[in-house]
Amino acid sequence: MKRRAQAAFAKDPLNPIAPMGAPSPDQDIAALRRNYQRASLRSVDLDADPVEQFRRWLQQAIAADLQEATAMVLSTFDGKRPSSRTVLLKAFDQRGFVFFTNYGSRKAQDIAAQANVSLLFPWYGLERQVAIMGPAERISTAESLAYFSSRPFGSRLGAWVSQQSEVISSRHILEMKWQEIQRRFANGEVPLPEFWGGFRVAPIEFEFWQGRENRLNDRFRYRPQKDSNHEQTWCIERLSP
Numbered sequence: 680m681k682r683r684a685q686a687a688f689a690k691d692p693l694n695p696i697a698p699m700g701a702p703s704p705d706q707d708i709a710a711l712r713r714n715y716q717r718a719s720l721r722s723v724d725l726d727a728d729p730v731e732q733f734r735r736w737l738q739q740a741i742a743a744d745l746q747e748a749t750a751m752v753l754s755t756f757d758g759k760r761p762s763s764r765t766v767l768l769k770a771f772d773q774r775g776f777v778f779f780t781n782y783g784s785r786k787a788q789d790i791a792a793q794a795n796v797s798l799l800f801p802w803y804g805l806e807r808q809v810a811i812m813g814p815a816e817r818i819s820t821a822e823s824l825a826y827f828s829s830r831p832f833g834s835r836l837g838a839w840v841s842q843q844s845e846v847i848s849s850r851h852i853l854e855m856k857w858q859e860i861q862r863r864f865a866n867g868e869v870p871l872p873e874f875w876g877g878f879r880v881a882p883i884e885f886e887f888w889q890g891r892e893n894r895l896n897d898r899f900r901y902r903p904q905k906d907s908n909h910e911q912t913w914c915i916e917r918l919s920p
């Protein structure tokens with residue numbers, strides 16, 4: 680029985696053969712563990728501005744050639760249930776963190792019901808994660824258009840094809856729609872769909888996490904505070920792992 684399961688794993692085209700020395704798929708997952716030793720995070724290392732701290736870590740994630748360094752897990756809440764999915768960060772600055780999606784999707788409906796969301800960057804290759812919390816808001820049509828126009832032709836067409844999060848009876852329906860959209864925009868001009876665009880998450884809290892030996896991980900939280908001149912700054916606190 681066990682041998683048959685392993686053979687199925689090796690033959691499955693969706694499961695590339697595991698690299699040499701990789702754990703067997705039958706291994707006890709409770710025994711899989713790694714001691715985090717790559718780096719440390721001290722308060723003196725931190726930028727006073729969390730957006731700059733994020734920029735520094737993102738640059739390191741890109742330089743380390745992590746797969747999908749800009750991918751983040753977006754969690755939303757519809758008032759009854761939470762849900763999470765991956766989206767790609769496309770821009771960020773002091774105003775917030777921008778991703779693009781279908782405005783009719785489940786995530787967009789959740790945001791309409793409850794604007795507060797969380798973003799999580801899982802940079803496992805660097806034994807790091809960054810969590811960001813804050814309200815999400817639609818960006819302007821002009822901003823969405825600027826990004827949409829920069830996308831490859833196929834991605835612009837793809838935005839028109841999918842009624843994201845809706846039930847469809849088969850993949851065939853999707854492929855028929857793709858053919859139809861290709862004919863419709865055969866002249867190469869693909870307008871911005873009115874149901875597609877960006878959201879910006881305006882951060883009200885950040886947490887930077889660095890794995891350390893024996894699970895004595897480094898965690899720092901940034902929360903907004905006013906300084907003595909009533910200017911907004913960030914309060915930085917170390918959290919227990």
Ligand SMILES: Cc1cc2nc3c(=O)[nH]c(=O)nc-3n(C[C@H](O)[C@H](O)[C@H](O)COP(=O)(O)O)c2cc1C
Binds near residue numbers: 765
């Ligand atoms: C690596 C990766 C990147 C993704 N990027 C996006 C994205 O930028 N925007 C998007 O709408 N969906 C993206 N998706 C698909 C979403 O995870 C999700 O399936 C889709 O947005 C529908 O989510 P919803 O039904 O919860 O709204 C991505 C998925 C993966 C795995």
